Amino acid sequence: MAERETPAATKSMDDIMALCKRRGFIYQASEIYGGINGFWDYGPLGAQLKKNLRDAWWNDVVMVPCGGRRGPTGEPVRMVPVDSCIIQHPRVWEASGHVEGFNDPMVDDRETKARYRADHLMGVFVVWEVPKHDAQKTGAELMSALATLVEPQSSSPYPEFMVVAPHAAEALSSLAADPKQIPRLKRAQPINAVRGDGAALALLHFGERAFVARVGPVDLALLGREPERFPAPVTGKKGVLTPPRAFNLMFKTYVGATATEDDVAYLRPETAQGIFTNFKNVVDTMRVKMPFGIAQMGKAFRNEVTPRNFTFRSREFEQMEIEFFCHPSEARAWYGFWRDWRMQWWESVGLKGENLVLREHATDELAHYAREGAGTSDIEYRFPFTAPGYGELEGVAHRTDFDLRRHQEYSGVKLDYFDAERGERGPSGQPRGERYLPHVIEPSAGLDRGVLALLCEAFTPDPARASGVFLRFRPRMAPIKAAVYPLVNREAMPEVAARLHADLVGRFGRDGFIEFDAKQTIGKRYARMDEAGCPFCFTVDGQSLQDMTVTVRDRDTQQQERIGLDAVPAFLADRLAR
Numbered sequence: 001m002a003e004r005e006t007p008a009a010t011k012s013m014d015d016i017m018a019l020c021k022r023r024g025f026i027y028q029a030s031e032i033y034g035g036i037n038g039f040w041d042y043g044p045l046g047a048q049l050k051k052n053l054r055d056a057w058w059n060d061v062v063m064v065p066c067g068g069r070r071g072p073t074g075e076p077v078r079m080v081p082v083d084s085c086i087i088q089h090p091r092v093w094e095a096s097g098h099v100e101g102f103n104d105p106m107v108d109d110r111e112t113k114a115r116y117r118a119d120h121l122m123g124v125f126v127v128w129e130v131p132k133h134d135a136q137k138t139g140a141e142l143m144s145a146l147a148t149l150v151e152p153q154s155s156s157p158y159p160e161f162m163v164v165a166p167h168a169a170e171a172l173s174s175l176a177a178d179p180k181q182i183p184r185l186k187r188a189q190p191i192n193a194v195r196g197d198g199a200a201l202a203l204l205h206f207g208e209r210a211f212v213a214r215v216g217p218v219d220l221a222l223l224g225r226e227p228e229r230f231p232a233p234v235t236g237k238k239g240v241l242t243p244p245r246a247f248n249l250m251f252k253t254y255v256g257a258t259a260t261e262d263d264v265a266y267l268r269p270e271t272a273q274g275i276f277t278n279f280k281n282v283v284d285t286m287r288v289k290m291p292f293g294i295a296q297m298g299k300a301f302r303n304e305v306t307p308r309n310f311t312f313r314s315r316e317f318e319q320m321e322i323e324f325f326c327h328p329s330e331a332r333a334w335y336g337f338w339r340d341w342r343m344q345w346w347e348s349v350g351l352k353g354e355n356l357v358l359r360e361h362a363t364d365e366l367a368h369y370a371r372e373g374a375g376t377s378d379i380e381y382r383f384p385f386t387a388p389g390y391g392e393l394e395g396v397a398h399r400t401d402f403d404l405r406r407h408q409e410y411s412g413v414k415l416d417y418f419d420a421e422r423g424e425r426g427p428s429g430q431p432r433g434e435r436y437l438p439h440v441i442e443p444s445a446g447l448d449r450g451v452l453a454l455l456c457e458a459f460t461p462d463p464a465r466a467s468g469v470f471l472r473f474r475p476r477m478a479p480i481k482a483a484v485y486p487l488v489n490r491e492a493m494p495e496v497a498a499r500l501h502a503d504l505v506g507r508f509g510r511d512g513f514i515e516f517d518a519k520q521t522i523g524k525r526y527a528r529m530d531e532a533g534c535p536f537c538f539t540v541d542g543q544s545l546q547d548m549t550v551t552v553r554d555r556d557t558q559q560q561e562r563i564g565l566d567a568v569p570a571f572l573a574d575r576l577a578r
């Protein structure tokens with residue numbers, strides 16, 4: 001069957017969230033107490049889906065790095081794992097720069113008590129009013145006329161309205177979905193895509209009148225100097241916003257019973273630093289040879305000012321990080337290698353080409369230490385809430401020797417590496433060795449964002465089927481691998497199905513759930529499996545009792561074929577590897 005695509009922009013995030021709740025993928029944390037903002041729990045299917053993605057990363061990064069392919073310098077990719085503590089010595093976070101610099105600018109609305117990330121305030125600058133006769137034109141006619149216009153400069157740096165979104169594309173799609181965010185706004189239509197300055201044009205309809213507006217980031221320095229001239233989001237009221245203030249995103253805690261300021265510690269905001277602090281231990285104990293990587297996955301915590309978009313920006317989340325150490329002269333080659341391979345990996349778990357992009361950072365976006373490096377790129381996915389724009393799944397950065405140098409400085413412990421295979425050659429032709437601080441390439445991925453991308457990608461509305469929607473996971477990722485059903489709960493069908501179920505659990509149960517259900521109509525049971533993303537349902541029917549065959553229903557095509565009962569394990573083994 002030709003694959004039917006559902007563009008990201010037309011998938012409803014509300015529908016995806018409702019399905020996640022209904023089918024036990026993701027629940028709000030502490031829901032029976034009213035929930036807690038920025039925290040999400042995974043239900044049975046979500047926990048297994050997350051495990052499948054985590055296992056895929058572990059297998060493809062740690063156990064068989066990069067599927068066995070060789071690195072840019074010809075040698076195999078070497079990788080070892082660590083599992084470090086969430087709470088580390090507080091000096092770790094001074095050395096890493098997080099105590100001083102891990103801040104978001106925050107703005108409060110004194111009246112409503114709402115709190116916003118200042119860099120997530122998108123200004124709506126009204127540029128001109130569309131003449132009345134044009135405003136009456138049909139949408140398409142007017143849009144094509146406006147799209148050819150050269151944009152005039154907005155004369156004012158003060159926006160007329162503000163909306164909350166991390167970038168212009170998302171501001172536009174949220175305005176289109178919910179115009180009430182701007183008082184009296186009836187309709188918002190995007191005119192053009194986001195340009196280099198991060199802004200885009202939109203057509204805003206207020207009753208009979210229409211205006212062209214520029215939607216994009218506001219001048220934060222100006223907001224700091226004259227907050228009273230900026231309207232608050234939602235209410236539009238001026239004079240109620242505070243100037244932006246730096247807000248450190250690390251969660252603080254106290255270690256020990258006295259709980260004084262001397263006992264302050266932090267929940268890690270990234271797993272990466274536990275790799276750098278163990279670099280010397282790994283080198284001293286594991287006979288690792290440069291170049292090599294250390295991988296770690298685990299929880300990270302950030303007290304995000306505005307957690308939003310389901311699990312996309314949470315306060316507790318999981319990361320999958322690699323710090324790949326190499327000689328400085330090889331950093332550029334390894335950077336390109338990791339960037340390209342990580343992109344291919346996301347495709348291999350089921351994210352499609354057109355929803356996945358690799359975005360190389362412009363120089364002014366780079367961290368100061370990365371400016372001398374080979375570059376930084378983001379692997380981004382087109383989530384329904386970012387469409388037509390993209391949101392970050394993973395960053396790949398050449399971090400130079402910044403982290404090892406800082407930890408060396410702050411701890412007083414030497415972290416350089418003696419490379420016996422480099423350096424000038426002695427009289428016998430043997431290299432004399434070279435001592436250096438390795439450079440680092442860091443592919444840093446978010447597990448929860450990965451799971452969310454898999455769910456958004458798999459979500460496929462289909463009004464023609466009973467469930468109205470199905471989840472088209474790659475079989476390798478699907479949390480339920482197969483279902484075994486007796487057509488009806490009588491004669492010998494349940495017994496035959498139960499035997500097949502037990503056999504499949506024994507063979508495939510380590511990779512995911514194998515469902516058994518004898519109740520309800522077969523249509524309802526298939527519909528439930530469609531919503532859960534189960535790729536195959538095996539049904540034992542009357543004919544099975546005569547000739548020991550079963551039907552296999554394919555989730556994507558809904559086609560059924562009949563195969564021998566004894567052929568089921570081989571059939572499933574073949575399909576699950578895909």
Ligand code: GAP
Nearest residue numbers: 270272312313314317393394395444445446449
């Ligand atoms: N060590 C580098 C580092 O932590 P980052 O870009 O801040 O870099 C890496 O984070 C990845 O972690 C992101 O690409 C994203 O997938 C995930 N991530 C970051 N903040 C997150 C949050 N608040 N909620 C969910 N995932 C997050």
